[in-house]
Amino acid sequence: MLINRRHLLHAAAASGIYSLLPSLTLAATAMEKRLVVIIQRGGMDSLDAVQPWGDPAFKLLRPTTELIAPAPAFAVDNFFAFNDALKPLHPLFSAKELSVVHSVSTPYRARSHFDAQDFLERGADDHSNLESGWVNRLITLLGGRKVEFAADIGTGASYIMRGPAPTLNIYPKSDLSFWADSTQFLQLLYQNDPAYKPVLDSIKATGTTKPEKTDQTATHEVAALAAKMLKQDCRIAAFSLYGWDTHAQQTNNLKKSLAELADAITTLKVELGDVWANTLVVVASEFGRTAHFNGTGGTDHGTGGAAFFAGGLMAGGQGGKIITNRWPGLADDKLFEGRDLNPTDDVRRYIGWALISLYDLSPDKLSSTIFPGVDMGQQLRMI
């Protein structure tokens, strides 16, 4: 079965390739570019996060909500306005270090969180015979270029990182002083069990004490830890944000999650310092939500959504824009299956063009290896 073969791949990789990696020390690296991938698990309501006030149908869509016309400061262009919980991101947008791609999705069209997340992280549908995440395949593709390592920060085992290339899984939560002088015994205990070997590398990488955290500060910690790793040898980091599945009382609940997203991105910028100029941050969710509010002040699982692109590198490309291939419209007959924002483009295309510029890849290589089945369409200079 699927998982077990993946598990074996993990194991095989850990025993072979991992042991060849340098331990986590500061070393000059050839590759300066950083990539951060943030997955918003639960399905972000893109219409509430980045609101299309320019579409006359929008005002009529959600008559039961407390949505109010945005203050001019957050009307980011003539058509769209940020939810005011994204206010902290406005300076980035003005500095062209942030853009949004709207009315996009993966080609997945059913509405299961979990299948949709798998698609987003695998980078392809489940008939592709791929059992690895796209970041993992990217690491393999970049193999010769000194990506010292990539880190999966959080509860671990994200699909996006799965696969034969070695990755590190860390979390800001370890006090290992008890083991301090017995690391050698843990080494002995785990060295012959490939599945456990990565535990040792993780201990070497962090090993500090962190007190218990609330969700909000946990997100901050995770973003700060990602930045810390990226300032050292790590070149790719991924983590997840939760709290997007807003079936009821969306207005307040979504604000909390958006505030966390804004905090995560600004924390990355602050903590990365100079490195921010060489950083690309991709933020995507498994799907958008229904265009109409449901009966309980929320939205149900939908299709078209939005993705955020941030980082100093954006200033050289599409930064400071809300990009849509074609705004699909919000009148009932324009909605996907009469209910969801209609995706007019494949979100993988935008991530793909960004990766092509970031790593100087060929479009063919990208569409065959990283995002099988994607139609890359016209060239787009994302960064």
Add this chain to the structure above:
Amino acid sequence: MSESEYITAFRFGFGVMPNTSFAPERELKIAVANDTSNDQIITARIIATEEQQKTLKETGRAPDEKKKLQELFRSFELADLDKEIINAATSKAMFTNRLAAFWANHFSLGKGKQILRVLSGLYETSLRQKIFGRFSDLLIAAELHPAMVSYLNLNESIGPNSKAGQRSGKGFNENLGREILELHTLGVDGGYVQADVIALSKILTGWHIPKDQGQVQFTPNRAEPGSKTLLGKTYGSEKPKPEDAYAAFEALAAHPSTAKFISAKLARHFFGPQSESAAKSIAAVFQSSGGNLIEVYQTMLNLKEAKAPLGAQNRTDFEFLISALRAAPLREHALDEKQKQDGTEKPNPVTSGAMRNLTQQLWKAPSPKGWPDDPAFWISPTIMTARLKLIPAIVRQYQDIEPIAFAEAALGPVMTPNTRSTIKLASNRLQSIGLVLASPDFNRR
């Protein structure tokens, strides 16, 4: 004890406990549904919460009242966690506790809703009363439990054409309806479409927790009138009745996709990811017995996979904690001692306090899908570093034991030569015992 007894205790229980035998077959024979209902406790807790929330509102969110509400959430939450852990760590009925954990994770609650802090523990207690009966009864107990009704937003869901819907302009949401089909019964590939999600969501309207009642009730005025077609069968009429939802639950429970989906999950949990043939055998019994869960468990225990070597699965954090607490005699009051800090009682460091520092937050899965049954997940560095951090606290609660004797008792014939030689090398007694708990042998099942 023989190797096969160790295998059974690891696979279906929480490993080996000194002076305690493990007889899963016998647990099934004497399994009588514990029908001491906890409905009254549930009602009392919901009403107490509602009242405190009301007081908070009336006092303009006075800090004192806010603190009282937080304390109410915290005290129930910690008390339930402690009770769950102490029960599992001391009970003889290990298989029963493993099954309860399986079902609570199948019908998973998650984080996000404050009210779940007072209901999650009771939710599992309610499920325990049904895990030796028919699957359909378990299904109904889960879906119409106040905890689930709150968690997946059924409480706010109203039929738009019901009297209440017409009056308020409110309507329904698809949250619980979808997850029942996708996660609790048929499975995502089980053969339903969007229209079925909507139909089930409508069938479920009417069920909610009325103010001051503290329980889930059916209010016809909130239920969507008219017939709804779910998987080809129609339910309901112009006069909605509680039986409409019951009939739909029965049909979902009897659907062949449900037998297949549930059996695959059971097989995966107990026998690992490569267990298609076990899943088939279980599904056949599930279907032919009409979801008789005792027969299902009996089948599992008798499969050849039950005797296979360990290692196809790894212990969850909860299983790790319980197994560690059972592996050696504990000091007196190790499980119920509480320390105070700034006047507040701190969670006990090896019960609720331990669980809170592991990755798996009991009853607070990141999503309705519950914690994964993916063996790789449970030994990821994040998981293992949290366990390594916890181990010293547990080892300090063990009565004086010799590391080698401890290892032989806890792991015996399932200990690998590498673990045996490593723990002998350690110079420090506590660390040596800790290494046993940290070993791959102790973390797999």
